[in-house]
Amino acid sequence: MKVRLKKVTIVAESLLRTQLLKLLAGQGVTGHTITLAEGSGSRGVRASEWEGRNIQIDTIVDDDTADLLMREIAARFFDHFAVIAYSCDVEVLRGEKFVRPEAP
Amino acid sequence: MKVRLKKVTIVAESLLRTQLLKLLAGQGVTGHTITLAEGSGSRGVRASEWEGRNIQIDTIVDDDTADLLMREIAARFFDHFAVIAYSCDVEVLRGEKFVRPEAP
Amino acid sequence: MKVRLKKVTIVAESLLRTQLLKLLAGQGVTGHTITLAEGSGSRGVRASEWEGRNIQIDTIVDDDTADLLMREIAARFFDHFAVIAYSCDVEVLRGEKFVRPEAP
Numbered sequence: 224m225k226v227r228l229k230k231v232t233i234v235a236e237s238l239l240r241t242q243l244l245k246l247l248a249g250q251g252v253t254g255h256t257i258t259l260a261e262g263s264g265s266r267g268v269r270a271s272e273w274e275g276r277n278i279q280i281d282t283i284v285d286d287d288t289a290d291l292l293m294r295e296i297a298a299r300f301f302d303h304f305a306v307i308a309y310s311c312d313v314e315v316l317r318g319e320k321f322v323r324p325e326a327p
Numbered sequence: 328m329k330v331r332l333k334k335v336t337i338v339a340e341s342l343l344r345t346q347l348l349k350l351l352a353g354q355g356v357t358g359h360t361i362t363l364a365e366g367s368g369s370r371g372v373r374a375s376e377w378e379g380r381n382i383q384i385d386t387i388v389d390d391d392t393a394d395l396l397m398r399e400i401a402a403r404f405f406d407h408f409a410v411i412a413y414s415c416d417v418e419v420l421r422g423e424k425f426v427r428p429e430a431p
Numbered sequence: 432m433k434v435r436l437k438k439v440t441i442v443a444e445s446l447l448r449t450q451l452l453k454l455l456a457g458q459g460v461t462g463h464t465i466t467l468a469e470g471s472g473s474r475g476v477r478a479s480e481w482e483g484r485n486i487q488i489d490t491i492v493d494d495d496t497a498d499l500l501m502r503e504i505a506a507r508f509f510d511h512f513a514v515i516a517y518s519c520d521v522e523v524l525r526g527e528k529f530v531r532p533e534a535p
Contacts, residue, residue: 225397230413232521234464254411256338256366256383262464279464283413293433293524301525307462309438309491309523313336315413316397317405329501334517358515360442360470360487387517417440419517420501421509 226318229289233280233296234260235306240278246299247282250291254321255282283313283321330422333393337384337400338364339410344382350403351386354396358425359386387417387425434526437497441488441504442468443514448486454507455490458499462529463490491521491529 233243240257247255260279284292289310300306315321337347344361351359364383388396393414404410419425441451448465455463468487492500497518508514523529 254366256364256381258362258364258383258466260464260466262462279466297524309521311415311519311521313413313415316401358470360468360485362466362468362487415519417517417519420505
């Protein structure tokens with residue numbers, strides 16, 4: 224009943240919200256939580272872009288989807304935006320619903 | 328001095344706030360953090376319930392309490408509300424105070 | 432390309448914000464995310480201090496920096512403030528930028 228899954232966290236400027244949610248939807252990810260955040264980037268040259276509101280998107284997915292999401296986020300955003308993406312192991316009760324029914 | 332514990336995260340509609348905090352208190356859990364969140368549920372039929380504000384409750388507890396909390400949340404809320412509960416391993420400095428003094 | 436690092440989370444009263452960010456900067460930590468939170472502390476005697484707004488600071492660092500940060504936070508704040516600090520393992524895409532260039 225307890226399923227080991229990945230929580231993928233994406234921290235980005237608010238203006239990327241729609242694009243990031245589309246990217247998630249494109250991978251069949253239908254559940255997410257958004258919290259508002261502020262922060263300073265780890266790249267000094269981009270500090271100004273991090274002023275104001277950022278968003279943190281959390282989503283729970285299986286291992287393969289986590290890898291796919293993170294690679295796609297890197298490919299699409301890392302060169303031009305101050306986006307951070309990381310994953311961690313979580314144990315989810317009734318986690319079956321977070322596992323994608325079909326393979327990629 | 329560094330103790331391995333579980334962080335239990337509960338994401339739910341704001342209206343469940345009091346009930347969830349009572350459930351935590353009933354398990355002897357006295358510390359928690361609440362952040363405001365929004366999100367879309369993973370169950371399409373419930374999407375409308377997820378509009379507006381949700382809350383994310385984080386609490387750090389020992390392994391047994393984590394299991395108890397998650398099972399109780401599942402039993403009480405999963406059939407009727409769009410509640411998500413998951414846990415992850417954390418290392419806590421001076422974590423002794425998060426360990427319950429007496430057994431369940 | 433995927434680097435295993437630590438996410439250190441600090442939950443504290445808002446008034447400690449500047450001091451905590453200075454402490455991070457003093458360890459060479461230049462990136463962080465702040466979210467607003469509320470909560471009740473695990474120490475009953477301090478409950479009143481936890482009313483109102485707290486902040487949650489998340490930062491991704493290498494293992495040594497995580498240990499240093501947490502020990503310094505404990506030494507400076509634990510006796511006088513209701514501060515919680517914990518770490519968890521994360522996998523970060525293009526995580527190289529989170530690793531400090533020089534040793535402590």
